[in-house]
Amino acid sequence: MEHTFEIPDEPVRPGLILKKLLREKGWTEKELALVIGKPVGYVRDISNGTQRVSAELSVDLGVALGAPWDYFAVLETRFRISNLAQSDRLGNIERVSRLFSWVPVAELVRRGWIRKAASTKALESRVLEFFGISDFEEEIPSIARPSNIAALTSYERGALTAWLRRLTWESERKSVVGQFEPHRLYESIPEIMGLMQTRIDFRDIAEKLSAYGIRAIALETLPKLYLEGATGKGPVLGVTLRKRKVGEFGCLLQHMLGHLILKHEGHIEMTPFCSREKEHDEAEAFATSHFSPTDNAVSMFLHATDDTPTKDEILNFSDEHGIHPGITIERILRRGVELSTRYQAKIGLKQAPPGKSTIAELNRTILRSGK
Numbered sequence: 001m002e003h004t005f006e007i008p009d010e011p012v013r014p015g016l017i018l019k020k021l022l023r024e025k026g027w028t029e030k031e032l033a034l035v036i037g038k039p040v041g042y043v044r045d046i047s048n049g050t051q052r053v054s055a056e057l058s059v060d061l062g063v064a065l066g067a068p069w070d071y072f073a074v075l076e077t078r079f080r081i082s083n084l085a086q087s088d089r090l091g092n093i094e095r096v097s098r099l100f101s102w103v104p105v106a107e108l109v110r111r112g113w114i115r116k117a118a119s120t121k122a123l124e125s126r127v128l129e130f131f132g133i134s135d136f137e138e139e140i141p142s143i144a145r146p147s148n149i150a151a152l153t154s155y156e157r158g159a160l161t162a163w164l165r166r167l168t169w170e171s172e173r174k175s176v177v178g179q180f181e182p183h184r185l186y187e188s189i190p191e192i193m194g195l196m197q198t199r200i201d202f203r204d205i206a207e208k209l210s211a212y213g214i215r216a217i218a219l220e221t222l223p224k225l226y227l228e229g230a231t232g233k234g235p236v237l238g239v240t241l242r243k244r245k246v247g248e249f250g251c252l253l254q255h256m257l258g259h260l261i262l263k264h265e266g267h268i269e270m271t272p273f274c275s276r277e278k279e280h281d282e283a284e285a286f287a288t289s290h291f292s293p294t295d296n297a298v299s300m301f302l303h304a305t306d307d308t309p310t311k312d313e314i315l316n317f318s319d320e321h322g323i324h325p326g327i328t329i330e331r332i333l334r335r336g337v338e339l340s341t342r343y344q345a346k347i348g349l350k351q352a353p354p355g356k357s358t359i360a361e362l363n364r365t366i367l368r369s370g371k
């Protein structure tokens with residue numbers, strides 16, 4: 001009867017299978033040694049397990065015994081893996097893997113948000129410390145929480161949690177001049193808009209917001225996390241300065257101030273993730289009806305210019321409304337009216353808010369101005 005060379009369910013030492021096969025074939029170890037051209041001691045070592053089955057040996061045994069060429073290699077690998085399963089080292093790898101799947105640890109270390117650690121245990125405790133928790137099951141204190149967590153990938157979830165945590169951490173260390181009251185912030189809209197006329201510098205706005213009790217912080221986003229900012233308890237207004245166009249940034253700020261005035265709890269601005277929420281729509285409606293240029297004014301302007309305003313018309317309109325032309329352009333674009341990018345560039349819209357590289361410097365400035 002032909003032998004079927006099955007792989008047993010339970011991992012077993014290849015030497016035991018070899019012995020059985022030799023018995024069936026009526027061969028001694030010495031005979032096998034002659035067949036494969038090795039000393040007999042070598043075959044004995046395979047039988048008692050001191051000689052591991054390499055890929056070459058598996059092929060030699062396969063040819064000699066009529067077994068599949070990988071048969072003994074598979075037996076060997078399965079046997080060795082079953083012996084490793086209990087090892088402490090694997091426990092460590094598993095823990096680090098869990099940690100790295102939870103948050104982008106390497107990036108947080110690179111930024112200095114978490115200090116380097118020599119051991120898994122130390123790294124775990126630094127990650128816990130960063131999140132302000134004592135074990136991984138605990139809820140992480142944060143100024144805002146994503147309302148639709150299922151819409152995020154596990155990377156986005158971890159990166160966002162870390163960004164929010166760092167924002168919370170920075171906000172706790174930042175002092176403000178005034179007390180927060182939504183109605184006072186509402187009354188300050190003209191004053192804040194005064195800072196969005198000729199240029200929009202987040203430092204000026206942060207200083208102004210401090211007078212109204214708001215901790216305004218610029219914090220660089222994490223790689224591949226398309227996050228614009230967040231508002232939340234404190235209150236805190238955090239922006240990533242990811243937007244390159246000044247108009248987009250201005251509209252975002254107006255929108256976030258809308259959230260604060262309307263007393264919405266923590267809100268995360270992450271397109272398209274937050275775009276369909278009711279409160280988000282309310283904040284947007286508030287911004288476009290209370291901040292210049294209002295939606296009504298833009299409607300009338302577009303009507304008067306037949307949806308094709310000239311550069312001078314946009315500049316005059318923005319001047320009349322005391323607002324940066326970039327914001328006017330952004331509001332026009334959001335209505336689906338097309339304006340060529342060359343034309344936008346002429347108005348100087350590439351004058352962007354400070355980008356990534358200056359965020360650390362920007363934060364220091366803001367922290368100083370907050371004291």
Ligand SMILES: [Zn+2]
Binds near residue numbers: 255259269280283
């Ligand atoms: Zn929003």
